Amino acid sequence: MKNDLHRLMAEHELDAIWVVGPAMHNPPMVYLTGGGHITQGDLILKRGEKGVLFHGPMERDEAARTGLITRSYSNYPFAELLKEANQNRFRASVLRLKRMLEDLNLTQGRIMLYGQYDAGVAFALFDALQKELPGLTVLGDVENQVLQQAMLTKDREEVDRIRRVGEKTVEVIANTADFLTSQKVRGDVLVDSEGKPVTVGRVKRLINLWLAERDLENPEGTIFAIGRDAGVPHSSGNAQDVIKTGQTIVFDIFPCEAGGGYFFDITRTWCIGHAPEAVEKVYEQVLSVFHTVSAEVRIHGHFRDLQRRTCELFEAMGHPTVLTQPQTEVGYVHSLGHGVGLNIHEKPLSGLMAAPEDDVLLPGSVITIEPGLYYPEQGMGVRLENTLYLSQDGTVETLANYPLDLVLELKG
């Protein structure tokens, strides 16, 4: 949780963390500022002190609203810096960063750097800054041990926000099911009242509309993949594809609060009208594993143990899995789940290769459980996913639920 941050900084012998970039769609900055229309900022949080947000003068109101100590970049006039840097613009930018650190009395020590930013510019700027201030060490949180570790456990307000996104997301799923089952069928193709085939693109546009109506957005898109595409876990679906009865549709929807806030993540697999026997069978197997593994989520357990368990269950059913065939592209081909928060994928991790300290299921974490089976050449894929909250008192709560049924019966 946020109040673990200073402790984690101490554990990793950090003097400060420094977050660069905008306050929208930039999880570290959203986490520490609360978000807002700040197009570029530098947030420096010294260990044991209140954070200082450097911001553009035009964004002073939005900066003030964060409740942090604020300083305008206009305190560092670029014309003066340019002069000092003999008109070298890059060096002037580095000098500005140096001045900012001087003003915070932070010209030496260990600083962990965060924030979505142009990789090359960040590399060049901080490399030069380190050369400018030889006592300074700039670090990257390559093992996600500090900020992501704090973010791993959610406080009540964060969980409430994720649950609220979940409730709205489930409404959108219901709208989608309602739309699909209200169509007609010609041959095996879904058509609207005018006889026009219903496409994946049209369904996705409606989903975007229903999300917008609820103050949600889906910066990472939505997976609505049918037939062979459903058999490729991250294939998002072709806009031109028509929707046919009896084909598996993997519908994986993961929106966030507008402006880049908390995410929610849920997947259902549908067949419209009817399901072929082969799909029924695979679906029942995924459903069974989904129920078994969901019931075995234990606080302080290891996520990777559940991944291994999932693989073993599927292998016992005769499916290839990543446990014994790490490169397999059929059967069970991914990991069981992931943490959800301001990032759609964050700690804890469930991969078999995850670092041991990254996969502990701590109280306060929000995770997905999403087993699936994929057979693209047989034109099918099945995945079922919920988002769960592991509460402080040891219970496991499904944050927003929706029926798991495979077949959507047509109304007509």
Next chain:
Amino acid sequence: MKNDLHRLMAEHELDAIWVVGPAMHNPPMVYLTGGGHITQGDLILKRGEKGVLFHGPMERDEAARTGLITRSYSNYPFAELLKEANQNRFRASVLRLKRMLEDLNLTQGRIMLYGQYDAGVAFALFDALQKELPGLTVLGDVENQVLQQAMLTKDREEVDRIRRVGEKTVEVIANTADFLTSQKVRGDVLVDSEGKPVTVGRVKRLINLWLAERDLENPEGTIFAIGRDAGVPHSSGNAQDVIKTGQTIVFDIFPCEAGGGYFFDITRTWCIGHAPEAVEKVYEQVLSVFHTVSAEVRIHGHFRDLQRRTCELFEAMGHPTVLTQPQTEVGYVHSLGHGVGLNIHEKPLSGLMAAPEDDVLLPGSVITIEPGLYYPEQGMGVRLENTLYLSQDGTVETLANYPLDLVLELKG
């Protein structure tokens, strides 16, 4: 343009450019891949060769759709890398990057790094990679001289896409005006048919809906700021604020194609019902400068000269400007415009401090012209903005237009 890239790489003595991160909401990656649901990739473009996209195995279909040469990360099994790195996970990640370069026969030379990525992780990874490959120099495009320079001039398809976003955006502006003028007034507060005050938050929600209906999104939000907030250029407006007649509303809307594509940018300033005399006067001044400066946009001119001209015009009217008072927070407080493309703000730049090579108005560029006057303590601000295309044959086209009128008459 895209086909300038290899020439620009040669000019800057680069052997390759390397783009990291997702293919959505990551302009360099969108530019070179066409976008798509790729959550993490490495695109390496050697000078004079076709680009190679490294991607996760689950995203192979989306990767193939880019038309680039594709290679799955599964060619670099993490278990083997970990073994070689004595179980040091960070070092294993660095070794994977090294293997990728070896496979491209690119273990030395100058590589320019791009892409939205965690600043600290990028810093740590590429610093370590450089140490691993002493003949390699990793650079950041701190002056935006290569990729951004190519992106500065748009080809026909890009301009068509920006124009199309503009046409849809203007429809949303029309919907917004229509909604506002269809309300009733109680005292000086806009109320709906049930007598409930109309808030900025409600208007913004409708705007999001109208954008979603048109396959647009606004990852950077929308400015709909009233009264004093209108007087602070980047204040996005308080959701709780009620809308009052006779107050300036700065409505600055800058959506992009869903998934993180091309942007459009336009601003109108409105007073509902009537405008106070002081606002009328300031509006007429901004309008006059807007027309004058827009008519003076010349291909091969310097954007900064237009900024200076704007300042001089406003100063002749008695307003403070950034020309003589760089720190002013009243009067004309920002720069005249910016390039628009896959980034909402890109080259050419118009600031007085812009590098001389960054502000040339080249044929093929798409720019905004957006003079404004701000007096927050008088509760007002006025800005007018269009997006213009400087065509190859020397004409200047306004990409999607909308009436510039200040006063919106109520229908009731």
